[in-house]
Amino acid sequence: xxxxxxxxxxxxxxxxxxxxxxxxxxxxxxxxxxxxxxxLKIDIAASLLQTDNNNLSQEEKDILETVKKINVVAYPxxxxxxxxxxxxxxxxxxxxxxxxxKMLMKYGSNKQGATLKYLGEEDAIDEIIVFxxxxxxxxxxxxxxxxxxxxxKMMKLMTAIEKGxxxxxxxxxxxxxxxxxxxxxxxxxxx
Numbered sequence: 787x788x789x790x791x792x793x794x795x796x797x798x799x800x801x802x803x804x805x806x807x808x809x810x811x812x813x814x815x816x817x818x819x820x821x822x823x824x825x826l827k828i829d830i831a832a833s834l835l836q837t838d839n840n841n842l843s844q845e846e847k848d849i850l851e852t853v854k855k856i857n858v859v860a861y862p863x864x865x866x867x868x869x870x871x872x873x874x875x876x877x878x879x880x881x882x883x884x885x886x887x888k889m890l891m892k893y894g895s896n897k898q899g900a901t902l903k904y905l906g907e908e909d910a911i912d913e914i915i916v917f918x919x920x921x922x923x924x925x926x927x928x929x930x931x932x933x934x935x936x937x938x939k940m941m942k943l944m945t946a947i948e949k950g951x952x953x954x955x956x957x958x959x960x961x962x963x964x965x966x967x968x969x970x971x972x973x974x975x976x977x
Contacts, residue, residue: 810881812915812929819859824867824874828858832932846946849939853932860926875925882917882927890914890937897921910934 819825832853842850863871887903894900898920906912912932919925 857929862924
């Protein structure tokens with residue numbers, strides 16, 4: 787009887803060890819950066835984008851309602867933190883390179899580029915992640931949390947943003963984090 791308890795105890799302990807994942811989550815990464823002053827952090831409830839200033843059709847308003855929250859974390863390169871840039875960028879890249887994040891699009895070069903990934907099903911996305919980096923300016927991660935977001939419909943919303951139908955003035959400060967005296971980050975990312 788003691789042997790059975792011992793074997794059962796070891797089995798449960800082994801199962802616990804093997805079921806625990808050492809993979810870091812994007813949520814944990816964002817939470818861990820809340821007190822780090824080298825990062826800029828912004829959390830925006832999607833309801834802030836739903837204003838009377840928007841010229842959206844009813845369909846576009848319905849699409850916008852599938853977005854619940856936007857998280858932004860950015861690491862602008864400044865003289866004193868330039869040495870840490872690659873370590874910080876690689877840490878975040880390792881997280882979003884995990885198998886659970888599915889690729890939608892990637893573009894750019896070795897020194898500058900952007901990656902668009904998602905969590906969920908192709909026709910019902912729960913999370914969209916845009917990771918942009920520039921070896922001279924820094925990196926930024928945009929995370930859109932939602933419920934059953936559809937890529938084709940999200941593209942319609944992006945078109946509305948480009949046309950100026952959606953008031954995104956609350957997000958302008960995000961683009962300014964990479965500006966220096968000469969030029970802004972030029973990744974042509976549309977939020």
